Amino acid sequence: MMNVTVWNENRHEQQNPVVREIYPKGIHGAIASFLEDAFNVRTATLDEPEHGLTQEVLDGTDVLIWWGHLAHGEVSDEVVERVKQRVLDGMGLIVLHSGHFSKIFKTLMGTSCDLKWREADEKERIWIVDPSHPIADGIGESIELEKEEMYGEHFDIPAPDQLVMVSWFEGGEIFRSGCTYQRGNGKIFYFRPGHETYPTYYHQDVQKVIANAVKWAAPVNRNRPVYGNAQPLETIKAKEEAK
Template identity: 85%
Template sequence: MLQVTVWNENRHEKTDAEVQEVYPHGIHGAIASFLEDQFQVRTATLDEPEHGLTQEVLEHTDVLIWWGHLAHHEVSDEIVARVKQRVLDGMGLIVLHSGHFSKLFKTLMGTSCDLKWREANEKERIWIVDPSHPIVEDIGEYIELEKEEMYGEHFDIPAPDQLIMVSWFEGGEVFRSGCTYQRGKGKIFYFRPGHETYPTYYHKDIQRVIKNAVQWAKPTALPKPIYGNAQPLEAIKTKQ
Protein backbone atom coordinates (compact mmCIF):
# COMPACT_ATOMS: atom_id res chain seq x y z
CA MET A 1 0.00 0.00 0.00
CA LEU A 2 1.31 3.45 -0.89
CA GLN A 3 2.57 5.49 2.06
CA VAL A 4 1.40 9.10 2.07
CA THR A 5 2.47 11.90 4.42
CA VAL A 6 0.18 14.95 4.64
CA TRP A 7 2.14 18.00 5.83
CA ASN A 8 0.41 21.16 7.04
CA GLU A 9 1.85 24.14 8.89
CA ASN A 10 -1.30 24.02 11.10
CA ARG A 11 -1.24 27.66 12.15
CA HIS A 12 -4.58 29.06 10.95
CA GLU A 13 -6.35 26.24 12.78
CA LYS A 14 -4.81 27.36 16.09
CA THR A 15 -5.64 31.06 15.84
CA ASP A 16 -8.64 31.57 13.55
CA ALA A 17 -12.11 30.52 14.75
CA GLU A 18 -13.50 30.50 11.20
CA VAL A 19 -10.83 28.05 10.08
CA GLN A 20 -11.33 25.94 13.21
CA GLU A 21 -15.01 25.65 12.35
CA VAL A 22 -14.33 24.54 8.78
CA TYR A 23 -11.42 22.23 9.64
CA PRO A 24 -11.78 21.19 13.30
CA HIS A 25 -9.12 18.49 12.86
CA GLY A 26 -6.86 20.69 10.76
CA ILE A 27 -6.49 20.83 7.00
CA HIS A 28 -4.07 17.89 7.30
CA GLY A 29 -6.72 15.91 9.21
CA ALA A 30 -9.37 16.61 6.57
CA ILE A 31 -7.09 15.51 3.73
CA ALA A 32 -5.86 12.43 5.60
CA SER A 33 -9.43 11.35 6.35
CA PHE A 34 -10.41 10.93 2.68
CA LEU A 35 -7.13 9.26 1.76
CA GLU A 36 -7.16 6.63 4.49
CA ASP A 37 -9.50 4.25 2.69
CA GLN A 38 -6.99 3.88 -0.15
CA PHE A 39 -3.51 4.60 1.26
CA GLN A 40 -1.43 4.28 4.41
CA VAL A 41 -1.49 7.85 5.72
CA ARG A 42 0.40 9.81 8.36
CA THR A 43 0.32 13.54 9.10
CA ALA A 44 3.08 15.97 10.04
CA THR A 45 2.98 19.62 11.11
CA LEU A 46 5.35 22.56 11.40
CA ASP A 47 5.71 22.63 15.20
CA GLU A 48 6.71 18.99 15.55
CA PRO A 49 10.42 18.21 15.97
CA GLU A 50 12.06 18.51 12.53
CA HIS A 51 8.61 19.67 11.32
CA GLY A 52 7.55 16.01 11.51
CA LEU A 53 9.74 15.29 8.48
CA THR A 54 12.56 13.24 9.92
CA GLN A 55 14.76 11.24 7.61
CA GLU A 56 12.97 8.09 8.75
CA VAL A 57 9.53 9.55 7.98
CA LEU A 58 10.63 10.65 4.52
CA GLU A 59 12.25 7.31 3.75
CA HIS A 60 8.85 5.72 4.46
CA THR A 61 6.92 8.25 2.36
CA ASP A 62 6.02 7.48 -1.25
CA VAL A 63 4.10 10.73 -1.79
CA LEU A 64 4.23 13.93 0.29
CA ILE A 65 1.30 16.39 0.27
CA TRP A 66 2.19 19.97 1.30
CA TRP A 67 -0.04 22.82 2.57
CA GLY A 68 1.43 26.04 3.96
CA HIS A 69 0.61 29.74 4.10
CA LEU A 70 1.44 31.87 7.14
CA ALA A 71 4.76 30.39 8.14
CA HIS A 72 6.75 29.55 5.01
CA HIS A 73 9.71 31.42 6.52
CA GLU A 74 9.68 29.20 9.62
CA VAL A 75 10.39 26.03 7.67
CA SER A 76 14.03 25.10 8.25
CA ASP A 77 16.36 25.29 5.25
CA GLU A 78 17.82 21.97 6.39
CA ILE A 79 14.41 20.28 6.19
CA VAL A 80 13.72 21.88 2.80
CA ALA A 81 16.99 20.47 1.48
CA ARG A 82 16.14 17.05 2.94
CA VAL A 83 12.71 16.95 1.32
CA LYS A 84 14.05 18.26 -1.99
CA GLN A 85 16.61 15.45 -2.09
CA ARG A 86 13.89 12.86 -1.47
CA VAL A 87 11.92 14.31 -4.40
CA LEU A 88 14.99 14.13 -6.62
CA ASP A 89 15.43 10.52 -5.49
CA GLY A 90 11.87 9.65 -6.53
CA MET A 91 9.37 10.63 -3.82
CA GLY A 92 6.21 12.19 -5.27
CA LEU A 93 5.19 15.70 -4.18
CA ILE A 94 1.73 17.32 -4.30
CA VAL A 95 1.75 21.04 -3.49
CA LEU A 96 -1.63 22.53 -2.61
CA HIS A 97 -2.96 26.10 -2.84
CA SER A 98 -0.70 28.59 -1.01
CA GLY A 99 2.08 26.01 -0.90
CA HIS A 100 3.08 27.66 -4.19
CA PHE A 101 5.05 30.17 -2.08
CA SER A 102 6.77 27.60 0.12
CA LYS A 103 10.56 27.42 0.19
CA LEU A 104 10.28 23.86 -1.06
CA PHE A 105 8.22 24.63 -4.18
CA LYS A 106 10.24 27.74 -5.02
CA THR A 107 13.55 25.92 -4.81
CA LEU A 108 12.24 23.09 -6.99
CA MET A 109 10.84 25.53 -9.56
CA GLY A 110 13.74 28.00 -9.52
CA THR A 111 11.40 31.02 -9.84
CA SER A 112 9.54 33.39 -7.48
CA CYS A 113 6.22 31.48 -7.90
CA ASP A 114 4.41 34.79 -7.26
CA LEU A 115 0.88 35.59 -8.48
CA LYS A 116 -2.15 37.86 -8.10
CA TRP A 117 -4.75 37.07 -5.42
CA ARG A 118 -8.04 38.32 -3.99
CA GLU A 119 -10.44 37.11 -1.28
CA ALA A 120 -13.97 37.97 -2.45
CA ASN A 121 -16.05 34.79 -2.01
CA GLU A 122 -16.18 34.33 -5.76
CA LYS A 123 -17.02 31.36 -7.93
CA GLU A 124 -14.18 29.30 -9.38
CA ARG A 125 -14.63 27.05 -12.38
CA ILE A 126 -11.67 24.72 -12.92
CA TRP A 127 -11.63 23.61 -16.55
CA ILE A 128 -10.02 20.30 -17.45
CA VAL A 129 -7.78 21.11 -20.42
CA ASP A 130 -6.08 17.69 -20.65
CA PRO A 131 -8.88 15.11 -20.24
CA SER A 132 -6.49 12.27 -21.10
CA HIS A 133 -4.39 12.74 -17.96
CA PRO A 134 -4.79 10.17 -15.14
CA ILE A 135 -4.96 12.92 -12.50
CA VAL A 136 -8.42 13.91 -13.83
CA GLU A 137 -9.81 10.41 -14.24
CA ASP A 138 -13.52 10.31 -13.27
CA ILE A 139 -13.75 14.13 -13.40
CA GLY A 140 -16.10 15.84 -15.86
CA GLU A 141 -15.38 18.85 -18.08
CA TYR A 142 -14.87 21.14 -15.08
CA ILE A 143 -15.04 21.42 -11.30
CA GLU A 144 -17.13 24.26 -9.93
CA LEU A 145 -16.52 25.75 -6.47
CA GLU A 146 -19.14 28.15 -5.14
CA LYS A 147 -16.64 30.23 -3.15
CA GLU A 148 -12.85 30.34 -3.33
CA GLU A 149 -9.91 32.72 -3.12
CA MET A 150 -8.85 34.06 -6.51
CA TYR A 151 -5.37 33.37 -7.86
CA GLY A 152 -4.58 35.17 -11.12
CA GLU A 153 -1.96 35.26 -13.83
CA HIS A 154 0.80 35.93 -14.26
CA PHE A 155 1.86 32.90 -12.17
CA ASP A 156 5.68 33.03 -12.10
CA ILE A 157 6.43 29.35 -12.61
CA PRO A 158 8.37 27.49 -15.30
CA ALA A 159 6.24 26.24 -18.18
CA PRO A 160 4.60 23.07 -16.83
CA ASP A 161 5.58 19.71 -18.25
CA GLN A 162 1.82 19.12 -18.47
CA LEU A 163 -0.94 21.69 -17.99
CA ILE A 164 -4.03 19.80 -16.85
CA MET A 165 -6.39 22.46 -15.44
CA VAL A 166 -7.09 26.15 -15.95
CA SER A 167 -9.31 28.12 -13.56
CA TRP A 168 -11.73 30.91 -14.38
CA PHE A 169 -12.90 33.22 -11.60
CA GLU A 170 -16.07 35.27 -11.29
CA GLY A 171 -14.02 38.49 -11.30
CA GLY A 172 -12.59 37.64 -14.71
CA GLU A 173 -9.13 36.22 -14.03
CA VAL A 174 -7.76 32.89 -15.23
CA PHE A 175 -5.04 30.75 -13.65
CA ARG A 176 -3.00 27.62 -14.38
CA SER A 177 -4.42 25.49 -11.58
CA GLY A 178 -3.17 21.98 -12.31
CA CYS A 179 0.48 21.69 -13.34
CA THR A 180 2.91 18.77 -13.36
CA TYR A 181 6.69 18.71 -13.30
CA GLN A 182 9.47 16.17 -13.09
CA ARG A 183 12.57 16.88 -11.03
CA GLY A 184 15.21 14.15 -10.93
CA LYS A 185 13.28 10.90 -10.47
CA GLY A 186 10.40 12.64 -8.67
CA LYS A 187 7.03 13.77 -9.99
CA ILE A 188 5.42 17.02 -8.76
CA PHE A 189 1.81 18.17 -9.04
CA TYR A 190 0.68 21.70 -8.13
CA PHE A 191 -3.08 21.98 -7.46
CA ARG A 192 -4.49 25.45 -6.81
CA PRO A 193 -7.76 25.27 -4.77
CA GLY A 194 -7.85 25.02 -0.99
CA HIS A 195 -8.12 28.36 0.84
CA GLU A 196 -8.36 27.76 4.58
CA THR A 197 -11.74 29.43 5.18
CA TYR A 198 -13.62 27.44 2.53
CA PRO A 199 -14.66 23.76 2.72
CA THR A 200 -12.85 22.96 -0.52
CA TYR A 201 -11.24 19.74 0.73
CA TYR A 202 -14.68 18.24 1.42
CA HIS A 203 -15.63 18.58 -2.26
CA LYS A 204 -15.76 15.11 -3.84
CA ASP A 205 -14.12 16.14 -7.11
CA ILE A 206 -11.26 17.88 -5.28
CA GLN A 207 -10.78 14.72 -3.22
CA ARG A 208 -10.80 12.61 -6.38
CA VAL A 209 -8.12 14.77 -8.01
CA ILE A 210 -5.85 14.47 -4.97
CA LYS A 211 -6.35 10.69 -4.80
CA ASN A 212 -5.58 10.38 -8.50
CA ALA A 213 -2.52 12.59 -8.07
CA VAL A 214 -1.14 10.35 -5.33
CA GLN A 215 -1.36 7.36 -7.67
CA TRP A 216 0.25 9.35 -10.50
CA ALA A 217 3.09 10.72 -8.34
CA LYS A 218 4.11 7.42 -6.74
CA PRO A 219 7.76 6.44 -7.22
CA THR A 220 8.71 4.32 -10.20
CA ALA A 221 10.56 1.06 -9.64
CA LEU A 222 13.64 2.02 -11.63
CA PRO A 223 17.29 1.77 -10.54
CA LYS A 224 19.05 4.92 -9.41
CA PRO A 225 21.02 6.43 -12.32
CA ILE A 226 24.79 6.07 -12.12
CA TYR A 227 26.74 9.27 -12.74
CA GLY A 228 30.41 10.15 -13.16
CA ASN A 229 33.23 8.45 -15.05
CA ALA A 230 31.94 5.34 -16.80
CA GLN A 231 33.68 2.27 -18.18
CA PRO A 232 32.75 1.33 -21.78
CA LEU A 233 30.14 -1.37 -22.31
CA GLU A 234 31.84 -2.51 -25.51
CA ALA A 235 35.49 -2.85 -26.45
CA ILE A 236 36.79 0.38 -27.93
CA LYS A 237 39.09 -0.17 -30.87
CA THR A 238 42.14 2.03 -30.92
CA LYS A 239 42.04 4.29 -33.93
CA GLN A 240 45.27 4.74 -35.93
Protein backbone atom coordinates in the same frame (compact mmCIF):
# COMPACT_ATOMS: atom_id res chain seq x y z
CA MET B 1 -0.14 -0.01 0.16
CA MET B 2 1.38 3.37 -0.64
CA ASN B 3 2.66 5.53 2.24
CA VAL B 4 1.41 9.13 2.19
CA THR B 5 2.42 11.96 4.55
CA VAL B 6 0.12 14.99 4.74
CA TRP B 7 2.04 18.07 5.96
CA ASN B 8 0.29 21.22 7.14
CA GLU B 9 1.72 24.19 9.00
CA ASN B 10 -1.47 24.10 11.18
CA ARG B 11 -1.41 27.77 12.13
CA HIS B 12 -4.73 29.08 10.77
CA GLU B 13 -6.56 26.36 12.68
CA GLN B 14 -5.00 27.55 15.94
CA GLN B 15 -5.51 31.28 15.33
CA ASN B 16 -8.75 31.63 13.36
CA PRO B 17 -12.03 30.26 14.80
CA VAL B 18 -13.61 30.23 11.35
CA VAL B 19 -10.93 27.88 10.04
CA ARG B 20 -11.10 25.80 13.22
CA GLU B 21 -14.86 25.37 12.74
CA ILE B 22 -14.48 24.28 9.11
CA TYR B 23 -11.50 22.00 9.78
CA PRO B 24 -11.78 20.88 13.44
CA LYS B 25 -9.07 18.24 12.86
CA GLY B 26 -6.96 20.65 10.82
CA ILE B 27 -6.60 20.81 7.06
CA HIS B 28 -4.16 17.92 7.36
CA GLY B 29 -6.75 15.89 9.22
CA ALA B 30 -9.41 16.58 6.61
CA ILE B 31 -7.12 15.52 3.76
CA ALA B 32 -5.89 12.45 5.63
CA SER B 33 -9.47 11.34 6.33
CA PHE B 34 -10.46 10.98 2.68
CA LEU B 35 -7.19 9.28 1.71
CA GLU B 36 -6.91 6.75 4.51
CA ASP B 37 -9.14 4.10 2.90
CA ALA B 38 -6.80 3.79 -0.09
CA PHE B 39 -3.38 4.61 1.40
CA ASN B 40 -1.34 4.36 4.58
CA VAL B 41 -1.57 7.98 5.76
CA ARG B 42 0.28 9.88 8.46
CA THR B 43 0.24 13.61 9.20
CA ALA B 44 2.98 16.05 10.18
CA THR B 45 2.85 19.71 11.24
CA LEU B 46 5.19 22.66 11.53
CA ASP B 47 5.49 22.73 15.33
CA GLU B 48 6.54 19.09 15.69
CA PRO B 49 10.27 18.40 16.12
CA GLU B 50 11.92 18.76 12.70
CA HIS B 51 8.43 19.79 11.49
CA GLY B 52 7.45 16.14 11.66
CA LEU B 53 9.65 15.45 8.63
CA THR B 54 12.57 13.53 10.02
CA GLN B 55 14.77 11.57 7.65
CA GLU B 56 13.07 8.41 8.88
CA VAL B 57 9.60 9.78 8.09
CA LEU B 58 10.62 10.96 4.64
CA ASP B 59 12.40 7.70 3.84
CA GLY B 60 9.13 5.95 4.61
CA THR B 61 7.03 8.34 2.50
CA ASP B 62 6.09 7.58 -1.10
CA VAL B 63 4.13 10.81 -1.63
CA LEU B 64 4.22 14.00 0.46
CA ILE B 65 1.29 16.47 0.40
CA TRP B 66 2.14 20.06 1.43
CA TRP B 67 -0.13 22.88 2.67
CA GLY B 68 1.35 26.09 4.06
CA HIS B 69 0.61 29.82 4.18
CA LEU B 70 1.36 31.93 7.25
CA ALA B 71 4.67 30.42 8.23
CA HIS B 72 6.66 29.59 5.09
CA GLY B 73 9.67 31.36 6.58
CA GLU B 74 9.58 29.21 9.73
CA VAL B 75 10.27 26.01 7.81
CA SER B 76 13.94 25.23 8.37
CA ASP B 77 16.30 25.19 5.41
CA GLU B 78 17.63 21.85 6.63
CA VAL B 79 14.21 20.23 6.36
CA VAL B 80 13.61 21.86 2.96
CA GLU B 81 16.88 20.39 1.68
CA ARG B 82 15.93 17.01 3.13
CA VAL B 83 12.57 17.07 1.31
CA LYS B 84 14.22 18.24 -1.91
CA GLN B 85 16.68 15.36 -1.88
CA ARG B 86 13.87 12.87 -1.33
CA VAL B 87 11.95 14.32 -4.28
CA LEU B 88 15.04 14.09 -6.48
CA ASP B 89 15.41 10.49 -5.33
CA GLY B 90 11.84 9.63 -6.33
CA MET B 91 9.34 10.72 -3.65
CA GLY B 92 6.23 12.32 -5.08
CA LEU B 93 5.24 15.85 -3.96
CA ILE B 94 1.78 17.43 -4.14
CA VAL B 95 1.73 21.15 -3.35
CA LEU B 96 -1.67 22.64 -2.50
CA HIS B 97 -3.01 26.19 -2.78
CA SER B 98 -0.81 28.71 -0.92
CA GLY B 99 1.98 26.15 -0.84
CA HIS B 100 2.99 27.81 -4.12
CA PHE B 101 5.02 30.20 -1.95
CA SER B 102 6.59 27.50 0.20
CA LYS B 103 10.36 27.20 0.33
CA ILE B 104 10.27 23.69 -1.09
CA PHE B 105 8.13 24.59 -4.12
CA LYS B 106 10.14 27.73 -4.92
CA THR B 107 13.38 25.76 -4.54
CA LEU B 108 12.23 23.03 -6.92
CA MET B 109 10.79 25.53 -9.44
CA GLY B 110 13.69 28.00 -9.35
CA THR B 111 11.35 31.00 -9.77
CA SER B 112 9.48 33.41 -7.48
CA CYS B 113 6.18 31.48 -7.85
CA ASP B 114 4.35 34.80 -7.30
CA LEU B 115 0.82 35.57 -8.53
CA LYS B 116 -2.20 37.86 -8.18
CA TRP B 117 -4.80 37.12 -5.49
CA ARG B 118 -8.11 38.38 -4.12
CA GLU B 119 -10.56 37.23 -1.42
CA ALA B 120 -14.08 38.05 -2.61
CA ASP B 121 -16.19 34.89 -2.14
CA GLU B 122 -16.25 34.37 -5.90
CA LYS B 123 -17.01 31.33 -8.00
CA GLU B 124 -14.14 29.27 -9.39
CA ARG B 125 -14.56 26.93 -12.33
CA ILE B 126 -11.63 24.59 -12.86
CA TRP B 127 -11.55 23.41 -16.47
CA ILE B 128 -9.94 20.07 -17.28
CA VAL B 129 -7.73 20.86 -20.28
CA ASP B 130 -6.00 17.46 -20.41
CA PRO B 131 -8.87 14.99 -19.85
CA SER B 132 -6.71 11.96 -20.70
CA HIS B 133 -4.28 12.66 -17.85
CA PRO B 134 -4.46 10.18 -14.92
CA ILE B 135 -4.98 13.04 -12.46
CA ALA B 136 -8.24 13.90 -14.27
CA ASP B 137 -9.57 10.34 -14.10
CA GLY B 138 -13.24 10.30 -13.09
CA ILE B 139 -13.62 14.09 -13.30
CA GLY B 140 -16.05 15.75 -15.71
CA GLU B 141 -15.31 18.70 -17.98
CA SER B 142 -14.92 21.06 -15.02
CA ILE B 143 -15.08 21.42 -11.25
CA GLU B 144 -17.21 24.26 -9.87
CA LEU B 145 -16.49 25.76 -6.46
CA GLU B 146 -19.13 28.15 -5.18
CA LYS B 147 -16.68 30.30 -3.22
CA GLU B 148 -12.89 30.43 -3.36
CA GLU B 149 -9.96 32.80 -3.17
CA MET B 150 -8.86 34.06 -6.57
CA TYR B 151 -5.39 33.37 -7.91
CA GLY B 152 -4.59 35.13 -11.18
CA GLU B 153 -1.94 35.19 -13.88
CA HIS B 154 0.81 35.85 -14.33
CA PHE B 155 1.83 32.86 -12.20
CA ASP B 156 5.64 32.99 -12.12
CA ILE B 157 6.41 29.29 -12.55
CA PRO B 158 8.33 27.38 -15.20
CA ALA B 159 6.16 26.12 -18.05
CA PRO B 160 4.54 22.95 -16.67
CA ASP B 161 5.56 19.61 -18.11
CA GLN B 162 1.81 18.97 -18.36
CA LEU B 163 -0.98 21.49 -17.84
CA VAL B 164 -3.95 19.49 -16.58
CA MET B 165 -6.32 22.22 -15.32
CA VAL B 166 -7.01 25.92 -15.81
CA SER B 167 -9.22 27.97 -13.49
CA TRP B 168 -11.64 30.75 -14.37
CA PHE B 169 -12.89 33.12 -11.69
CA GLU B 170 -16.07 35.15 -11.46
CA GLY B 171 -14.02 38.35 -11.46
CA GLY B 172 -12.57 37.49 -14.87
CA GLU B 173 -9.11 36.08 -14.13
CA ILE B 174 -7.73 32.74 -15.26
CA PHE B 175 -5.00 30.64 -13.64
CA ARG B 176 -2.94 27.54 -14.38
CA SER B 177 -4.36 25.52 -11.52
CA GLY B 178 -3.20 21.95 -12.17
CA CYS B 179 0.47 21.66 -13.17
CA THR B 180 2.83 18.70 -13.25
CA TYR B 181 6.61 18.65 -13.14
CA GLN B 182 9.39 16.11 -12.93
CA ARG B 183 12.51 16.89 -10.91
CA GLY B 184 15.19 14.21 -10.82
CA ASN B 185 13.37 10.93 -10.19
CA GLY B 186 10.37 12.60 -8.50
CA LYS B 187 7.02 13.83 -9.77
CA ILE B 188 5.41 17.08 -8.57
CA PHE B 189 1.79 18.24 -8.89
CA TYR B 190 0.63 21.75 -7.99
CA PHE B 191 -3.14 22.02 -7.34
CA ARG B 192 -4.58 25.49 -6.76
CA PRO B 193 -7.85 25.35 -4.71
CA GLY B 194 -7.94 25.12 -0.93
CA HIS B 195 -8.22 28.50 0.82
CA GLU B 196 -8.48 27.88 4.54
CA THR B 197 -11.80 29.73 5.14
CA TYR B 198 -13.72 27.64 2.58
CA PRO B 199 -14.70 23.94 2.87
CA THR B 200 -12.93 23.13 -0.39
CA TYR B 201 -11.29 19.91 0.82
CA TYR B 202 -14.73 18.38 1.46
CA HIS B 203 -15.63 18.75 -2.24
CA GLN B 204 -15.85 15.31 -3.82
CA ASP B 205 -14.07 16.25 -7.06
CA VAL B 206 -11.26 18.06 -5.22
CA GLN B 207 -10.77 14.94 -3.13
CA LYS B 208 -10.76 12.79 -6.28
CA VAL B 209 -8.08 14.97 -7.91
CA ILE B 210 -5.82 14.74 -4.85
CA ALA B 211 -6.26 10.96 -4.60
CA ASN B 212 -5.53 10.61 -8.33
CA ALA B 213 -2.45 12.81 -7.94
CA VAL B 214 -1.13 10.61 -5.14
CA LYS B 215 -1.36 7.56 -7.41
CA TRP B 216 0.25 9.44 -10.32
CA ALA B 217 3.12 10.76 -8.18
CA ALA B 218 4.05 7.35 -6.76
CA PRO B 219 7.73 6.46 -7.06
CA VAL B 220 8.73 4.30 -10.03
CA ASN B 221 10.62 1.11 -9.22
CA ARG B 222 13.51 0.86 -11.65
CA ASN B 223 17.25 0.44 -11.81
CA ARG B 224 18.88 3.81 -11.20
CA PRO B 225 21.59 5.05 -13.57
CA VAL B 226 25.21 4.98 -12.47
CA TYR B 227 26.95 8.35 -12.80
CA GLY B 228 30.60 9.32 -13.15
CA ASN B 229 33.42 7.87 -15.23
CA ALA B 230 32.19 4.92 -17.30
CA GLN B 231 33.95 2.09 -19.09
CA PRO B 232 32.96 1.65 -22.77
CA LEU B 233 30.25 -0.88 -23.60
CA GLU B 234 31.87 -1.62 -26.96
CA THR B 235 35.47 -1.68 -28.19
CA ILE B 236 36.70 1.79 -29.07
CA LYS B 237 38.56 1.50 -32.39
CA ALA B 238 40.89 4.45 -31.84
CA LYS B 239 42.15 3.02 -28.53
CA GLU B 240 42.85 -0.38 -30.13
CA GLU B 241 44.81 1.19 -32.99
CA ALA B 242 46.90 3.22 -30.54
CA LYS B 243 48.22 0.08 -28.82
